[in-house]
Amino acid sequence: MADIWLGKLQSAQKTCLIQDGRRKIHFTFPDATEMAEEYDTKTNDLIVRKWRKKGTLGGAGRWEMEIGEQSVPINLEVEGLMESSLNPIFVRKDTKTHFQWRIRNLPYPIDTYKVAAKPEERQIVISTTNKKYYKKFNIPDLDRCQVQIDQSAIEFAHANNTLIISYKKPPQIVDMEKRFQQELKKMKASNDGDVDCTPS
Numbered sequence: 439m440a441d442i443w444l445g446k447l448q449s450a451q452k453t454c455l456i457q458d459g460r461r462k463i464h465f466t467f468p469d470a471t472e473m474a475e476e477y478d479t480k481t482n483d484l485i486v487r488k489w490r491k492k493g494t495l496g497g498a499g500r501w502e503m504e505i506g507e508q509s510v511p512i513n514l515e516v517e518g519l520m521e522s523s524l525n526p527i528f529v530r531k532d533t534k535t536h537f538q539w540r541i542r543n544l545p546y547p548i549d550t551y552k553v554a555a556k557p558e559e560r561q562i563v564i565s566t567t568n569k570k571y572y573k574k575f576n577i578p579d580l581d582r583c584q585v586q587i588d589q590s591a592i593e594f595a596h597a598n599n600t601l602i603i604s605y606k607k608p609p610q611i612v613d614m615e616k617r618f619q620q621e622l623k624k625m626k627a628s629n630d631g632d633v634d635c636t637p638s
Contacts, residue, residue, distance in 0.1 A: 439582075439583045439584040439585070440583040440585075440610040440611060440613070440614040441614070442583075443582045443583050443614065444614050444617060444618060446467065447465065447618060448621065450465040450466060450467050450468075450473075451465070451466040452464065452465055452466075452625070454625050454626065456479060459478065459479050459480070460476045460477060460478060460479060460485065461476070461477045461479050461622070462474065462475070462476050463475045463476075463477075463622070463625075470491075470492050471489065471490070471491050471492075472489065472490040472491075473487065473488070473489050473490075474486070474487070474488050474490075474501070475487050476506070477622070482619055482622075483532075483533070483534065484505060484532055485505070485506055485531075486503075486505060486506035487503075487504040487505040487506065488501045488502060488503050488504060488505075488506070489501070489502050489504060490502070504530065504578055505530045505531065505532060506529070506530070506531065507529050524543055525543060526541050526542065526543045526544055526571060527541065527542040527543060528540075528541050528573065528575075529541075529542070533604075534612075534615075535606065535607055535612070536604040536605060536606055536607060537577055537579065537604070537605040537607060538602065538603065538604050538605070539575070539602070539603045540600050540601070540602050540603075541564070541571075541573075541600065541601045541603075542599065542600045543599060543600075544571060544596070544599060544600065544601045545599045546566060546568060546570065546571075546596075547596070548594075548595070548596040549567075550566045550567050550568055551564065551565075551566055551594065551596070551601060552564070552565050552566070552567070553592055553594045553603055554589065555587045555588060555589040555591075555592060556574075556587070557586055557587050557588075559574075560576050560580070560581060560586075560587055561574045561575060561576050561587070562574070562575055562576075562577070562587065562592065562603070562605070564601070564603070577605065579607075579611060580608075580611075583610065583611060583614070585608050585610065585611065588608075591605050591606040591608070592604070592605055593605075593606075
């Protein structure tokens with residue numbers, strides 16, 4: 439199924455821009471859904487992936503972060519009350535070999551946490567023995583490629599009040615990402631404006 443997702447990426451309308459040391463790629467799919475990715479130009483690491491669907495009234499909806507952190511400051515008048523900076527902050531930052539999540543502001547020792555795969559729900563569940571934190575989340579990459587979640591792929595560590603959860607990427611995902619990276623390298627990119635990402 440990874441090949442089906444790769445085919446969707448290949449057939450999407452794409453524009454490229456190189457800016458601030460990042461290769462920024464904007465995808466538009468046939469259903470008007472948009473995806474934006476940003477890669478480090480030196481390491482080719484994926485730094486940002488976000489999605490936007492059409493709004494309910496037909497206009498552009500809000501960007502939803504899948505990987506990386508929201509860089510646009512929150513407008514309090516629009517967003518209402520702001521979360522406390524002491525609340526746990528859940529952020530995904532991948533490596534080439536692992537999907538990885540960091541949850542900041544979790545001060546409890548490592549043996550407090552339980553990280554369990556729930557294959558039937560296609561989710562990972564984080565819980566604590568002191569009942570202070572609980573979170574369920576899915577791995578969209580596995581969902582898109584219809585790959586089952588596997589407990590043996592999960593590792594976690596704790597340092598500096600941060601819980602770090604790593605999930606080893608399945609071989610078919612690693613292979614697909616490599617093939618897509620090879621395509622990205624062939625794309626023409628502009629340093630000052632969007633251009634079509636057609637292979638040169």
